Amino acid sequence: MLNITAIGAHPDDLEIFMYGCLAAMKARGDRLTLIVATDGAKGGSEPGPALAAQRAEETQKGLADLGKPQLLGLPDGALVMAPDARQVITEAINASQPDVIITHGPEDYHPDHRALAHYVQDAAGFRCPILIADTLMGVGFQPEFYVDITPHMVAKEKAIMAHTSQMPHRFTDAARITNRFRAAQCNAPDGHYAEAYRLERRFPFTDIRCLLPDAPPYRPFYVPDSDALI
Numbered sequence: 001m002l003n004i005t006a007i008g009a010h011p012d013d014l015e016i017f018m019y020g021c022l023a024a025m026k027a028r029g030d031r032l033t034l035i036v037a038t039d040g041a042k043g044g045s046e047p048g049p050a051l052a053a054q055r056a057e058e059t060q061k062g063l064a065d066l067g068k069p070q071l072l073g074l075p076d077g078a079l080v081m082a083p084d085a086r087q088v089i090t091e092a093i094n095a096s097q098p099d100v101i102i103t104h105g106p107e108d109y110h111p112d113h114r115a116l117a118h119y120v121q122d123a124a125g126f127r128c129p130i131l132i133a134d135t136l137m138g139v140g141f142q143p144e145f146y147v148d149i150t151p152h153m154v155a156k157e158k159a160i161m162a163h164t165s166q167m168p169h170r171f172t173d174a175a176r177i178t179n180r181f182r183a184a185q186c187n188a189p190d191g192h193y194a195e196a197y198r199l200e201r202r203f204p205f206t207d208i209r210c211l212l213p214d215a216p217p218y219r220p221f222y223v224p225d226s227d228a229l230i
């Protein structure tokens with residue numbers, strides 16, 4: 001049983017980028033700490049405290065089957081400039097005593113995602129591996145590990161749909177396409193879904209497959225008797 005700490009920048013990031021892997025980890029008995037760094041107050045046409053409160057509720061609903069999220073309440077859209085962000089994030093990580101951290105990558109598309117990635121890397125130090133989640137629609141991301149999320153895909157879409165303030169169909173559509181594509185990259189049979197991850201490579205965290213849930217199933221690509229590709 002591992003302590004898994006998942007940290008997303010915004011109230012719907014855990015659902016969009018890593019829900020399936022977290023559900024698979026919970027199913028095998030891992031303990032999950034779910035952390036949302038910013039309050040999401042800028043993520044809508046009427047920014048402000050009311051939106052932040054709504055988004056907090058949406059996050060609690062979206063993640064209900066995985067656990068109760070910690071909402072750090074840091075400023076949305078300004079994580080890199082928030083004077084207390086580094087300390088607040090570091091303290092949350094320390095308290096969770098992680099064996100594995102899952103978060104965004106420093107190459108991600110959103111400034112808050114990139115800022116969070118740097119804070120998390122500094123906070124983790126040499127303590128544990130950091131698994132970096134796929135980007136939106138997989139843009140610019142080179143996967144190293146794939147997790148079969150097929151049994152959790154319906155729950156993932158439901159979790160994303162809890163974010164009613166975000167026009168969430170955009171993100172369920174993106175997840176369905178990206179996660180199907182990632183499974184297809186593994187040559188998994190039709191109907192499978194996968195999330196893709198890469199490792200922030202630091203000694204001694206160079207191959208952590210033994211810590212991850214199963215990869216998608218593989219179907220033989222070449223059928224010797226028929227000379228046909230399947």
Ligand SMILES: [Zn+2]
Nearest residue numbers: 009010013110
């Ligand atoms: Zn985000």
